[in-house]
Amino acid sequence: MSNDGFSEQARDILKAVSYFSKLDDAALASVERAAIRRDYDAEQVILIEGEPCAGLYIVESGWLKAVRIGLDGREQVLQTLKPGETFNALSVFTDAPNQATVAALEPSVVWMVRRDILLKLMEEHPSLARQVIQELAGKVQYLIRMVEDLSLRSVETRLARLLLGQAEGESVQRRRWETQAEMASRLGTVPDVVNRALRKLSEEGIIHVKRHQIQILDKEGLKAIAQVIE
Amino acid sequence: MSNDGFSEQARDILKAVSYFSKLDDAALASVERAAIRRDYDAEQVILIEGEPCAGLYIVESGWLKAVRIGLDGREQVLQTLKPGETFNALSVFTDAPNQATVAALEPSVVWMVRRDILLKLMEEHPSLARQVIQELAGKVQYLIRMVEDLSLRSVETRLARLLLGQAEGESVQRRRWETQAEMASRLGTVPDVVNRALRKLSEEGIIHVKRHQIQILDKEGLKAIAQVIE
DNA sequence: CTCATTCAACGACTTTTATCGGTTTTCTGT
DNA sequence: ACAGAAAACCGATAAAAGTCGTTGAATGAG
Numbered sequence: 001m002s003n004d005g006f007s008e009q010a011r012d013i014l015k016a017v018s019y020f021s022k023l024d025d026a027a028l029a030s031v032e033r034a035a036i037r038r039d040y041d042a043e044q045v046i047l048i049e050g051e052p053c054a055g056l057y058i059v060e061s062g063w064l065k066a067v068r069i070g071l072d073g074r075e076q077v078l079q080t081l082k083p084g085e086t087f088n089a090l091s092v093f094t095d096a097p098n099q100a101t102v103a104a105l106e107p108s109v110v111w112m113v114r115r116d117i118l119l120k121l122m123e124e125h126p127s128l129a130r131q132v133i134q135e136l137a138g139k140v141q142y143l144i145r146m147v148e149d150l151s152l153r154s155v156e157t158r159l160a161r162l163l164l165g166q167a168e169g170e171s172v173q174r175r176r177w178e179t180q181a182e183m184a185s186r187l188g189t190v191p192d193v194v195n196r197a198l199r200k201l202s203e204e205g206i207i208h209v210k211r212h213q214i215q216i217l218d219k220e221g222l223k224a225i226a227q228v229i230e
Numbered sequence: 231m232s233n234d235g236f237s238e239q240a241r242d243i244l245k246a247v248s249y250f251s252k253l254d255d256a257a258l259a260s261v262e263r264a265a266i267r268r269d270y271d272a273e274q275v276i277l278i279e280g281e282p283c284a285g286l287y288i289v290e291s292g293w294l295k296a297v298r299i300g301l302d303g304r305e306q307v308l309q310t311l312k313p314g315e316t317f318n319a320l321s322v323f324t325d326a327p328n329q330a331t332v333a334a335l336e337p338s339v340v341w342m343v344r345r346d347i348l349l350k351l352m353e354e355h356p357s358l359a360r361q362v363i364q365e366l367a368g369k370v371q372y373l374i375r376m377v378e379d380l381s382l383r384s385v386e387t388r389l390a391r392l393l394l395g396q397a398e399g400e401s402v403q404r405r406r407w408e409t410q411a412e413m414a415s416r417l418g419t420v421p422d423v424v425n426r427a428l429r430k431l432s433e434e435g436i437i438h439v440k441r442h443q444i445q446i447l448d449k450e451g452l453k454a455i456a457q458v459i460e
Numbered sequence: 461c462t463c464a465t466t467c468a469a470c471g472a473c474t475t476t477t478a479t480c481g482g483t484t485t486t487c488t489g490t
Numbered sequence: 491a492c493a494g495a496a497a498a499c500c501g502a503t504a505a506a507a508g509t510c511g512t513t514g515a516a517t518g519a520g
Contacts, residue, residue: 046256052429068378068382070378072382076378078374078377088328090371093367094364094368099371100374104394116278123356126353129360130359133323133363133366134324136367136370140366140369143373143374144298144330146381147306147373147376149296150377152298152306188377188380
């Protein structure tokens, strides 16, 4: 790959990140100079909860997950990250250590922008600070919903909500890494329980479970279980 | 109360709020002019989830709770607020509706600062934006811990953690409103389960439950149950 | 293609959490 | 001090979630 092509590509990826969308070219160039690109294999850990913060990470390609791990090894997925999304922002803009362990779900390419550059940039660009506030606020909303789900709703309801959220049209496409075990740690439960919940929905004729796709046969029924109010 | 005394008091309360700590006198005065003081009885609802945002609230006296309520009426406490603390910040700095219902746990006095004033102020004072980022980041950290607790830890463990967090020395003082029902909705469970968990700890000789106080007899034992790693 | 591995499926079982019904104790207001 | 209300207490179940052992199907590495 030529050097020009490489820079071109970096610029495009960074520009698409919400944090940087309103920066001028000079600022963007300084971010670009502070950015490092790295490849990860599936399953590989990108950063570890509790460790000091290196910088802001941006997903170029592949899917990742941010998790908390319990003493018994059970994990709770906090976020599933797709290309274009960022992570570790919280640690960058405060002096806290990493809040979650992040691992690749499939072979992925990730950029990392050094913390000091971003902090300096924020001093000069109020728009960046505003963007950070928006992002953090979105995260707070998301986490409140998650607490509400875990505390107030059954596994079956949470599963129904996940399916509706993931659905494109009348079916949910499952990637290779989207196993029932992954779904379980997203829902805050264990694989067996997800399996049984899927079977139950299946027996009720609400969904049809196939290998890499789940068909939604009765969307209204599923919404009722998901407690969607319209 | 004389007008001077009133203003003096307002100024002191506002100045103690983390958001305003670094503002100059002129800015503080404009906040003060946009602030309204109001009294609430115990149980009274101060704001409702989903409604449009009126402004930033500051607790002068009394204790409040911010909750999410499930379809069956069960509630999950997201935050317990004491004098000096603020709420509804998220809605103020984004255009989202209120994220929780807030109610007084005891007779309370609350200030409200109009949203538009704060947004204008943030344009002019970068320190305010930085402070907002810090506060939101703290909230994200807190909520992640809450998700982790609900997903990965048992009620008994959560209770042990609550007791350790509330403890002053070797005992936990309980206010009048801190019933087992309130503890339950903080822990994401129901009153009966809290009662049984307390009884179990009590039978094991780890705590001693009295009228308005819980004594911690075996702090190490409690920490073990709380999964505190040292 | 074959073999080892991972994932899904499933029944039996245990533990945890929630619910129910009722009693006793404590608190509150008069 | 008293009556009524709220909170705590407690045993009995019930329901939900989690665990275990086994099987078979799908996948992918060689």
